[in-house]
Amino acid sequence: MTDDALLDREPLLRGNLMAAACPSREVLQHVTSRWGVLVLVALLGGGTQRFSELRRRIGGVSERMLAQTLQWLEADGFVQRTAHPVVPPHVDYQLTRLGREVAGHVRELADWIEGKMPAIQRERQRRLEAVAAPAAAKTRRARVAERA
Template sequence: MKPRHPHRSEDCRAVSAVLQRVGDKWTVLVVSMLGDGPMRFNELRHAIGGISQKMLTTTLRNLERDGFVTRTVFPTIPPRVDYELTGLGRELLVPVTALGDWARANIDRINSARDRFDATAQP
């Protein structure tokens, strides 16, 4: 018997690999913040709140490695480093913004569903 979708498992792996990078909360928040233009590390850290220096560094490096963010060092004293979305990063901003909009529009419905579920869930 011939499989219905011969490339399905390969497609799932590819999608999974990309979503693993772009689907975590810190990536979504960093991309959202950079959607307004370049920012310095500490500006990002303060704007996001709750993110450690190590996690922001890791997130930015991963985004840079994957081509979503550029890092520009300016030869000043002290050195100034700006982070900015690339073309690919700006494309990612479209679904990230849509997801954020959807989450804000539906948070009350989600919380109500959780409350209903929790009220009837067996211990």
């Protein structure tokens, strides 16, 4: 029996991200997606929040993407959705125990990135200049050749 077939039949004791059919890849995609990271960090810092509050906190996210991301994170057991039986509808979102754990790790990564932004920006600029210099020299040589 292949490893992929075993993954379909037996409960996992531990995921294997390197296995093509491992469901942990899908969870990793949900957690580390552009909006997944931001939703987890927003919920970690804000406790229970309504959809509209999350949307305001997370600049640039569309209603559709926020709804989809919340559904993924809820299905993975990271977010708890509570719908209150009132009119108009009132729905709250909060992290589960598992969600707080993963959000803590994601927050550490986000903090590291934010703290390293000056170094990252310097590297980006250095790379941009390294790529631009040969292109500029090639353009100058082409202009000189045209005049000759």
